[in-house]
Amino acid sequence: xxxxxxxxxxxxxxxxxxxxxxxxxxxxxxxxxxxxxxxxxxxxxxxxxxxxxxxxxxxxxxxxxxxxxxxxxxxxxxxxxxxxxxxxxxxxxxxxxxxxxxxxxxxxxxxxxxxxxxxxxxxxxxxxxxxxxxxxxxxxxxxxxxxxxxxxxxxxxxxxxxxxxxxxxxxxxxxxxxxxxxxxxxxxxxxxxxxxxxxxxxxxxxxxxxxxxxxxxxxxxxxxxxxxxxxxxxxxxxxxxxxxxxxxxxxxxxxxxxxxxxxxxxxxxxxxxxxxxxxxxxxxxxxxxxxxxxxxxxxxxxxxxxxxxxxxxxx
Amino acid sequence: xxxxxxxxxxxxxxxxxxxxxxxxxxxxxxxxxxxxxxxxxxxxxxxxxxxxxxxxxxxxxxxxxxxxxxxxxxxxxxxxxxxxxxxxxxxxxxxxxxxxxxxxxxxxxxxxxxxxxxxxxxxxxxxxxxxxxxxxxxxxxxxxxxxxxxxxxxxxxxxxxxxxxxxxxxxxxxxxxxxxxxxxxxxxxxxxxxxxxxxxxxxxxxxxxxxxxxxxxxxxxxxxxxxxxxxxxxxxxxxxxxxxxxxxxxxxxxxxxxxxxxxxxxxxxxxxxxxxxxxx
Numbered sequence: 158x159x160x161x162x163x164x165x166x167x168x169x170x171x172x173x174x175x176x177x178x179x180x181x182x183x184x185x186x187x188x189x190x191x192x193x194x195x196x197x198x199x200x201x202x203x204x205x206x207x208x209x210x211x212x213x214x215x216x217x218x219x220x221x222x223x224x225x226x227x228x229x230x231x232x233x234x235x236x237x238x239x240x241x242x243x244x245x246x247x248x249x250x251x252x253x254x255x256x257x258x259x260x261x262x263x264x265x266x267x268x269x270x271x272x273x274x275x276x277x278x279x280x281x282x283x284x285x286x287x288x289x290x291x292x293x294x295x296x297x298x299x300x301x302x303x304x305x306x307x308x309x310x311x312x313x314x315x316x317x318x319x320x321x322x323x324x325x326x327x328x329x330x331x332x333x334x335x336x337x338x339x340x341x342x343x344x345x346x347x348x349x350x351x352x353x354x355x356x357x358x359x360x361x362x363x364x365x366x367x368x369x370x371x372x373x374x375x376x377x378x379x380x381x382x383x384x385x386x387x388x389x390x391x392x393x394x395x396x397x398x399x400x401x402x403x404x405x406x407x408x409x410x411x412x413x414x415x416x417x418x419x420x421x422x423x424x425x426x427x428x429x430x431x432x433x434x435x436x437x438x439x440x441x442x443x444x445x446x447x448x449x450x451x452x453x454x455x456x457x458x459x460x461x462x463x464x465x466x467x468x469x470x471x472x
Numbered sequence: 473x474x475x476x477x478x479x480x481x482x483x484x485x486x487x488x489x490x491x492x493x494x495x496x497x498x499x500x501x502x503x504x505x506x507x508x509x510x511x512x513x514x515x516x517x518x519x520x521x522x523x524x525x526x527x528x529x530x531x532x533x534x535x536x537x538x539x540x541x542x543x544x545x546x547x548x549x550x551x552x553x554x555x556x557x558x559x560x561x562x563x564x565x566x567x568x569x570x571x572x573x574x575x576x577x578x579x580x581x582x583x584x585x586x587x588x589x590x591x592x593x594x595x596x597x598x599x600x601x602x603x604x605x606x607x608x609x610x611x612x613x614x615x616x617x618x619x620x621x622x623x624x625x626x627x628x629x630x631x632x633x634x635x636x637x638x639x640x641x642x643x644x645x646x647x648x649x650x651x652x653x654x655x656x657x658x659x660x661x662x663x664x665x666x667x668x669x670x671x672x673x674x675x676x677x678x679x680x681x682x683x684x685x686x687x688x689x690x691x692x693x694x695x696x697x698x699x700x701x702x703x704x705x706x707x708x709x710x711x712x713x714x715x716x717x718x719x720x721x722x723x724x725x726x727x728x729x730x731x732x733x734x735x736x737x738x739x740x741x742x743x744x745x746x747x748x749x750x751x752x
Contacts, residue, residue, distance in 0.1 A: 206593045207586055208751040223593040227494040240586040242511065242578065249510035250587075256503040257591040259493030297587065301492075 164213035173199040175360035181338045186331045188351030189340040196360035197340040229301030235294040237309040243283030247293050268296040288319040305336040344445035380413035384433035504601040521567035525617035528560035530624040553629045554715035557622035558650040572661025573674035580669045589752045610658040614651040642715050649712030660736035666743025682706045708732045
């Protein structure tokens, strides 16, 4: 159980986290979602006792991280920024971490095997690829066999193979009943792994909800695109309570408030020829954009001819 | 890639049967011991310090014996084979100082500090363990190296009968004092590393405090220089590593070393406050 109570963290003038409160429920995977620069990493660093909040507090199993007698057994962490000396081998890194808690060498070998780094365990971590570095970070997080894991962008920069590996690992960890708190700026990634969602933007809480809820909200307000030579006639036939129709092109209508089946049925009754009938599902990414739209830190300037998209920048 | 691929097929077994411990100062000490010896840069620095400490004195002694007859009678009369015996510290102190800074600044530059502090979140045990481990290693290695150097130098200078025995007044004190000075210097530099959290900054501070300050003092009017220079870290610290002094402007052997230890403790205290206060 991780609890964040009214945490505010400023770096100089800049407010990274602004009066943020939420809790991460035990035994499930909770996604921590927000555009880059929203304050996800800062929040995680506050939880882990690395950064001291200006006000408010973060607790793990009821205690501030600093007060945990054996933090590696309570919570395992993978930070976004690397936290490994590049000159040390994976084995010695893990051994040094283990020794602080009196964890034996057998467990070190065990986690190395678990993440598949056995062959390179004696090599300098500085030579590791991004994917191997993430695996070492996860081995480090699992070292104390903690019931809670906190992972900052674990899939960041991984190839599809690595992403699949992380996803399977997370599913396995969740199946073992562990609490997983996982940050990402990719909604689709979250939908695959998380059950609950905490969404933040500009350091503030935007949503504390379930993934299912977001998905249903995303499909709510969806529309249907209809291409027909009888656009005018169809328009008149469809109009009614709660139905909005926009003429996109001369022969193309966007209908909201009706399902594609309903539109098709009306057209059939009137004998109107349809060339296209396409339901427009808002994607998860669009739902995410809608949620965080106003809170994105930087918008890219749109140039003529460029596709419209909203992109968050900076870490 | 084969290791990564084979891990895919294996069933997930992330739970361990190992007993659950807790963070202890002893555990953190073990961890710092592992950390110190598991870096190639550390091993090379310690080797450099050891070879300099053990080898420079005998090298100088051999050169001096070769040109003994060209030396002035005064120089021959005041020849101090004990000072030459520990003369290696002039070079070795550079390696120890730089390594002292690196012991902690290297963790900031690589991000390792975050792992260290997540494992020992009260933070001070990490600094304490670094100091204890580095001080113990430095003292032991420097003591062995200065004994080697001392006896080698005495053996070399026997040809002109200017040798000393380890039992002669001040001889053993100088040998042990050299190791003490090096240890204090190492601790001072760990403190500087913790305070400045940056390798370049830490090494600059170390060089400036130890070697630049005496240079600045030397260009002051000499009356001022004579009253100031003895309190500077290098001159205060090396009293204990010196058998006979070549000028009268110095503190007492143990008084000087006590002041040097005071400087080291101040650096460590400032480093500890920084470690506790600042975000990692």
